Amino acid sequence: MQSTLISFPAGTLVGEGEVVLVDQRASVVVVDATPFHPVDHTWPDQPGDTGVITVGDARVRVTEAVMVAISDEGVLAVGSDIPVKRGGEGWTWMVGHRTDGVIPADIAVGARVTLEVDADLRASLSRGHTACHLASLALDAALADLWRKEIGNDPLGNPDFEGRANQSSRIRPDGSVDEYRLGKSLRRAGFDSEGFAASIGEREARINELLADWVGSAGESRIDVDGPSIIDRRTWRCALPEGEVAFLCGGTHVRSLAEFASITVALDLSDPQLLVMTTTAVAA
Ligand SMILES: [Zn+2]
Structure with a gap:
C-alpha cells in the first residue's frame, strides 16, 4: 500500500480513485487518491472534510475525513487511535473517509469511485x-x-x-x-x-x-x-x-x-x- 495522493492543497473538491481498503467495523474507506482534507491526528486544528463517495447508483456519506495508518506488521489505526506521530517510521499514511452506516457492497477494494467534498x-x-x-x-x-x-x-x-x-x-x-x-x-x-x-x-x-x-x-x-x-x-x-x-x-x-x-x-x-x-x- 502507498500513501494517499491528495488534491485538496490546490483547492480541488471532486476526484476519482480506486478503493484500496474498506473496513466495515471502523466504517472507513481508503482510496488511492482523494480531494478530501483529513483532520490531523497529531495537531487536530482543522476538522476533516465531509461529502460523498459514489460508484454507479451506490453512494455513501462521508462524515469526516481522518488519517489512517497501517504498520509494517499490518496493524490498522484510525484517527485519534493512531499510536505514533504523523509521518512516523514503520507506518504507511493514508486518508480515510469515515462513513455514515454500512458501506455499500459496490464500494469494494478495486472499485473506481467518485469522491465529492461538501463545497460550502x-x-x-x-x-x-x-x-x-x-x-x-x-x-x-x-x-x-x-x-x-x-x-x-x-x-x-x-x-x-x-x-x-x-x-x-x-x-x-x-x-x-x-x-x-x-x-x-x-x-x-x-x-x-x-x-x-x-x-x-x-x-x-x-x-x-x-x-x-x-x-x-x-x-x-x-x-x-x-x-x-x-x-x-x-x-x-x-x-x-x-x-x-x-x-x-x-x-x-x-x-x-x-x-x-x-x-x-x-x-x-x-x-x-x-x-x-x-x-x-x-x-x-
Ligand atoms: Zn495551519
Whole structure:
C-alpha cells in the first residue's frame, strides 16, 4: 500500500480513485487518491472534510475525513487511535473517509469511485484557517513591545508569541478559537503579562486594525507542496503589505484575501493565566 495522493492543497473538491481498503467495523474507506482534507491526528486544528463517495447508483456519506495508518506488521489505526506521530517510521499514511452506516457492497477494494467534498463547509473552513493564521500574526505584532528579552521571530519578524504560548487552535466554519498559556514560563521568557493585562483593549484594537489592512490588501494565499501525497510537507504562503509570509501548515486556505469582507478578533483574559482569542471571518 502507498500513501494517499491528495488534491485538496490546490483547492480541488471532486476526484476519482480506486478503493484500496474498506473496513466495515471502523466504517472507513481508503482510496488511492482523494480531494478530501483529513483532520490531523497529531495537531487536530482543522476538522476533516465531509461529502460523498459514489460508484454507479451506490453512494455513501462521508462524515469526516481522518488519517489512517497501517504498520509494517499490518496493524490498522484510525484517527485519534493512531499510536505514533504523523509521518512516523514503520507506518504507511493514508486518508480515510469515515462513513455514515454500512458501506455499500459496490464500494469494494478495486472499485473506481467518485469522491465529492461538501463545497460550502470546505470554503468556510478554509476562510477559518486563513483567518486563524492572520490573527496569530497580527497578535504577535500587537504584543511585540511587551517582550523584555529576545525570543525567536515569527514569519513577519515579530517576537513569536504564537509559537511560545499557543496551546490549542480550533478552526471552525468562518473562524477559530486559540488558547494561549500565560504562565510563569512565559514570564521567565521575558513576556510582560501585567502590561498585557493592563492594555488588552488597545491590543485588541491594534490587531483588528492590522487585520482590516491585510483584508483590504487582497493578497494572494496558496499552499505549496513538497510532493503529491499526504505525508509530503505543505507550506501556506500569503502576500501581506509587509511582505510574504510562509509557514508549515497541513490545512486548507482561501486563494485570496479578497474572499473576506472582514476578519476580527476578541481577546478574553477572564482567566489571567489563559488568553482566549476568538477569530471571526465574514465572507465577501
Ligand atoms: Zn495551519
